[in-house]
Amino acid sequence: MLKDRKITSWTQPVSSLADEPQMSAAALKAAFDSNTNEVKPALNGMIDDLTGTGGAGNVGTSPIDGVTGTDVQTMLAFLKGLIDLRDPTENVDQKLALKADKAVTDRHIKTVGFNGKTGVFTFTREDGTSQTVDTMLEKVPVRCYLDGQTFVLVLEDGTEQRADLSAFLTKTEFTDSGTIDFAVSGETVTASVKAGSITLAMLESTVMSTLQGYMTAAQTAAGNAKTSETNAAAHKDAAAKSASASAQSAAESAGHAKNAQSWAVGGTNSRPGEDTDNAKYYAKQAGASADDAARQMTAASASAAEARESAAGAAGSAQRAEQAAKDAEAIAGGNFIPMSQKGEKNGVASLDASGKVPSGQLPAMNYAPASHVDDNVKHITAEERQAWNAKTDDTAVNTHKNDKNNPHGVTAAQVGAPTTAAFNGHTGDGVKHVTAGERQAWNAKTDDTAVNVHKKDKSNPHGVTAAQIGAVTKDTLDAQVSNIGNVHVWKRTQVVGEEIPAGYTLGIVESGYIHSSTSRASEYRPTHNYADSITVTDLGGVKLTSPKPEVIDYSASGAAEAQTLLRGKFILPEVDPPGGITCQTGVLYIPDDAVFSYITNGKSLGYPANYCITTNKFQRVKPYPLIPAGTHIDYLTSTNRNAYQEGNNEQPPGYTLGEPKQTNLHYHSNSDTYYYVGHVTVSEDGTVTLERETELWLKSTNMEQSRATMAGKFVQDQSVYGKPILFIPSDAKFFASGTGGKGVDTDKAQTVTGHPAIPANTTIEYLGQLGDKARIQALTYLGTGKYGASNPNKLTFSFVPKLVIVTDSDVNTGDFGLAVYSSKTMIVKLGRSSANEVNSLKRLDDEKTISWYSSDTAQYQLNISGKAYYVIAVG
Structure with missing residues (x-):
């Protein structure tokens, strides 16, 4: 290493010699040669370090933003990696050939602005110029009403536009009369008839004729009752005269006179209720009824029914009075028979309703004359008597009939019967006879042609259902197949x-x-x-x-x-x-x-x-x-991506909101839509319930008030069973929709999907959708020579990988690594094939990035300086 070439000390430092060294020339030369000889290998080694393949790695640099490394070699390797990721010249030329001319792109729209208050759209081009379009949104009518004969439009900016409709609308006034009252409530006018305002002149002619008939009948009944009263009085006088003239029956006549008085005027205490059951009383009642009927005629419109009842009562009273008078006349005339003599000995017989004497009042008889005369069974004619006397005694006939010994000598041939021998032979022939059991068995058999046809019938003649044989139904299968590609799968480990x-x-x-x-x-x-x-x-x-x-x-x-x-x-x-x-x-x-x-x-x-x-x-x-x-491992499925949450820690239940979408809240109809409004709770199994805070009837005429109540809340349509719970964002807008603008839509509504809790010691991992194709991504990186915890390798993919393979450019002798992921753990980890597994391998929070390092060498970390590594990821 270049830093190892430093000369920190001299074997024979010349600088330490005196100005006049007390030494021989040879010794002095040796001292100077010693220093030179020590400088030479250090200098030559430094030259070798700088000119060798690792020379750039020995030259340090100041940090450069965006470039990894603190030496020239590392930075060059990083830059080489960046260059490798860049398009070659031919690709750049091809892309440049497709590049649009700036003069053209400058005319393209860069941004679109909108002022919700003024309705002005502002279109800004790439060159900075802009153009506005005024939609006059502030002049859009938001509501209207009728002010008398003026039609008023209220605009978005609060101003009003008025139109005189007097030429089209005629104001109608309703004036009360002596008969009719008018009442106005909102837009409804109600007419009612004043009490006692209907006169006879207002009644229809047939009603008047009917009432006149009732009055005439009542007056006639009253006159008849008066006549009956007069007759009763006359009969009373006659009864009194008869009483004085009939000495032998004075006592009885007096009784009858008293009885006549009782029926005529009452007051005799001779029978119960006589004061209200006599001719005089009925006559008074008839007169009162007639007077009442006449009075009721003046108010016929309100009491026609009562008049009819009074007339009927008067007629009844008159009839009873007339009958009472007749009874009194019969009694008073003396030509009467006491009730005690009817049906008694030495008395008289009474007549029943048919005008005949009841059988109970007839003398006892030992026969019924009428039935006896008509009884032809008990009487015979002379011819019948002669014929019957000529008949034979039935005893002899019966004896002959009961004789079973063939008294007439009839032969088998005479009656066409077989002989005994022939019959016995036929009876014993088992081939010709069918037993009852054989007949029953044969009758139960089916023709083999029908059986064969039935056996070959492949159209399910017995109507066997899928449930009977444990098979899935076609509807279920169709539903499952139709969801392929839309079924999400989770793996649950408990x-x-x-x-x-x-x-x-x-x-x-x-x-x-x-x-x-x-x-x-x-x-x-x-x-x-x-x-x-x-x-x-x-x-x-x-x-x-x-x-x-x-x-x-x-x-x-x-x-x-x-x-x-x-x-x-x-x-x-x-x-x-x-x-x-x-x-x-x-x-x-x-x-x-x-x-x-x-x-x-x-x-x-x-x-x-x-x-x-x-x-x-x-x-x-x-x-x-x-x-x-x-x-325990099982797999959960749903067509809803948000049906289950993921994780490996105990988590409470919750819910997920879907993407905001335009949604119909109230369909065009004459009825309103009933909504619950409130917040939601989620049960342990993920069921979402709306906790009602208020409710409202939504319709197009109150949609702004409804929007103010529903915004920022969860809502559910209660008018129809099974409607989903929706969330209405605070900035959602409501607008009329449907035929005649009677429906209500919102530009933003979100579906609510509940997901169950994750119990303790349970992990849920999302696996993807059924039918998803495997995704593959290839990467390359250039080794930097770094290793250790402070210099980890990192790879980022466009998806969450399930399998990662890393190998270097030496296909036959190089190093490689393999990572297979299950949930968030690794089964096989990255590292040199001959080295131990790299325990530092992990996924970062986004799960699309993996990181690893080795504390041993850059080779074990798959990061040899300047070596190209190739990566394949499968997800």
Whole structure:
């Protein structure tokens, strides 16, 4: 080394001799030669060091910004590396040929500025010149209203523009009258009829005719009642005269007279209720009813119904009065029969409603005359008697009939029957006869042609489903295949010290449908199983303990029954319901205070069908399997890149916001959109829940007020089931959209993705997307000769490498290194092939840069001065 050439001392220093050395010439020469001889090798060695291959490394330099090294050799090597990274002359010439002319590029737009208050765009070119475009944004109408007959536009800058619409609008005034009152509320005019303002002149002719008829009928009834009262009085006088003329029946006549008085005017105490059940009373009632009917005629519009009732009452009263008068007349005339003599001995018989004497009042008879006369069974004619006398006694006939010994001598030939021998021979022929068992077996057989056709039928004639044979369905497979290239994969490594038994947790409280259907018919009612408790198998399966089935009707009573049975229970909705039915999947828990409902508009709320049984509270059961002690590795997948967080330390759950995008918040419709507004919480499993702080109805007419409430907040559309939670940035803008500008959009909304917590002793590593192609990058660097902790090698790649290979230019005898990464650790590390592993190898924070060093030599560090090293990285 050049520094080793320093002469720090002399063997025979000449400078130490006296001015007149007391020594011989030879000794003096030797002293001077000694110094020269010591300078010569040092000087020659310095020349060799400077002119040799390492000469530049022995020449120090001052630090230069951007250049590594403190000697010329190191700096030259660094500069050589930079030069190697530069394009050769031919590439530069090609690129220069493509270079644009400055006169052309000076006209290109460099920046675009926009003043949101004035609406002025400023376009600045590369040469510094600029041009403005005024959009007149400050003159854009932001709202409008009608001021009387003037149409007012309010502009962005706060000024107003007015237009007189009096030529198009005629102001209408409503004036109250004696009959009609007008009331105005906002833009609504309501007319009402004043009480008692309807006169007879306002009534329609048919109504007047009807009321006149009622009045005439009432007056006629009143007159009849008066006549009945007069007749009753006359009968009363006649009864009194008859009483004095009939001495033999004075007492009885007096009684009848009293009875007549009772029916005519009452006041005799001879029967209950007679004071309100007599001719006089009814006549007064009829007169009062007639007078009342006449009075009601003057207010017919309000009491037509009452007049009809009064008239009917008067008519009834008149009828009862007339009947009472007739009764009194009959009694008073003496031509009467006491009730005590009707149907009695020495009395008279009464008549029933058909005008006949009741059978109970007829004398006792030992036959029924009418039925006896008509009874043809009990009577015979002379011809019948003669014919019957000529008949034979049935005893002889019956004896002959019961004779089974062939009394007529009939032969087998006469009746066409086989002989006994022939019959016995036929009966014993087993070939010709079929037994019942044979017949049943043969009838059950199928023609072999049909069997063969069925065997060759490859179109799934039995309708076997994928679930029956454990196969994945086409829809599931299509969904999986369609996500290839969009499925992200994470590797999860868990280190478990002690066995964790299987168990479950309950998810967040949700609301929604339990099941929905396109029909209310009985065959569309699913069967749910429910139980008080559940068990979780070691593999993570869930079972209901002693489950009970329940079929729930689509009705209010069905919802009420479900609420009674299922509160505080675990339920398993029907797993494979018939077509047209959709059920929640998995095991659910129903809280004790859950409320069930039946609805018929499920589709409008985002449910699968219209007919739904819903509940405001349910929780999903989230089971986990038994985890034995040890290290466990599994793989997590999702189409959302932010579904899981990464790391190897215990971390709480959280969420990630997506990219801001223009989003429709309110669709063009006549109804408003109901929003919850607030902040979010994230459960341990990564479920995001909106904690409501306020709510609002969003529509195009209040979008600015709504924006002020929603900006900087998390929001969720509650009008439709299953809408995502969004974050509205503070600087988001709302604007009208859709047909007629009745919708509302925002230029910025971000989706919210929750990710679960990372438990202790768990590492989650992102592996990439399924279908990703491997990435390869090649680098080269020039060794500097440096080594040690203060001079590490560093390589930076454009991606996170999984495999790094480093080798030098001596392919056959050179050094190489290999690094294979698993998570953030290395399996094989960089270093000379013959040396020990370099324990200093590590990734830096961005994971795209690796660093290593060796404390032994530059060769072991793969950094020999001036040597080119080649790098291949795979990720």
